[in-house]
Amino acid sequence: MITVRRSNDRGHFDHGWLDTRHTFSFADYHDPRHMGFRALRVINEDRVAPGQGFGTHGHRDMEILSYVLSGRLAHRDSMGSGSSLGPGEVQRMTAGTGVLHSEFNGSDSEPVHFLQIWILPGRQGLLPGYEQRAFPEEERRGRLRLVASPDGADGSVTIHQDARVHAGLLGGGDQVVLSLEADRHAWVQVVRGKLRVGDETLSAGDGAALSEEREVRLAGVDASEVLVFDLA
Template identity: 65%
Template sequence: MITLRRSEDRGLADHGWLHSRHSFSFADYHDPAHMGFGNLRVINEDRIAPGTGFGTHGHRDMEIVSYVLEGALAHKDSMGNGAAIVPGEVQRMSAGTGVRHSEFNHAQDATTHFLQIWLLPDRQGITPGYEQKAFSEADKRGRLRLVASSDGRDGSVTVHADAAIHAGLFDGDESARLALDPARLAYVFVARGHIDVNGQRLNTGDAAALRNETALALANGEGAEVLVFDLAP
């Protein structure tokens, strides 16, 4: 069974310096029908205005993945990490027993556009951690590249959650197929462009929630960048 979540139906928060669309309930946006999907709790599509950002704030017991689409995201945390995350890079921060961090767009003439993803951890109270890796466009062109997993296989970042994330870029006749365990859940998010997901057309910001499916087929992409989540039910 496939359930579509259209971009325009997502929650919206516009703070001037921050424009955010929420796939699931978050902050002042509350929708009992969209509290998460399996152990995927948050997908926020954020745009941070030039010279602004999130001041220092805290998290705990959450796996937080940042995926930058445009611009750069400057990260600094209480573990001593400081880095700029740019397109093609995936950052994982394990909040565990507690961590504080800030995220800024230091550019004066460009918006930072990124996805903030939260996964429920498979256990609470772990030691906070951080990881950041780059994945080239060639790695994702016309295929689904594993970028995050519970065991860090194939060079992916390690998330302390029963989940995996694939990323892919698709144009024209490029296609991909992924076998699914029907006992698990899958979630497809179209970060940009257009693509067919199991025969259904999805546009930028759209998503598809898959239950009891044995395969995922992606085809007919037009400038598409896609994230695919394999999730615990």
């Protein structure tokens, strides 16, 4: 079964410095029909104006991934981590018992466009942690590249949940298949372009939940970028 979540149906707020779209309920956007999918709790598509960002604030008991599409994202946190994240890089922060952090546009002239993703951890009270990895275009082109997993397989960042995240760049006519084990589920999030998931055509910002399926079959319609979450 494939259930589509269209881009225009997401929560949307334009704060001037921040244009944000929420796939699932978040902050002032609440829809009891869309509270997350399995352990996947948040997918926010954020565009932050030059020199602006999220000031220091706290989180706990959450796995937070950032995936930059364009521009640069500057990160600072109470663990002493400080970095700049660009396209093709994935940042994982384990909030665990509690962490303070800030995320800012690292440019004074260009906006930053990124996805903020929250995944519920397998257990509470984890030690806070931070990790950042780069996944070049050639590793994602025409395939699904593992970028996050519970065991850090294949150079992916490590998340504390039975979930795997894949990133892919597909051209028109490209086809990829991700097999799912019995009783697994998947969420497909189209980042750019247009592709087909089974018999459904999805465009940028669209998402789809897959349950009772044994594979995720993707076909590029035009140049596209996609994230696929394999979930328990």
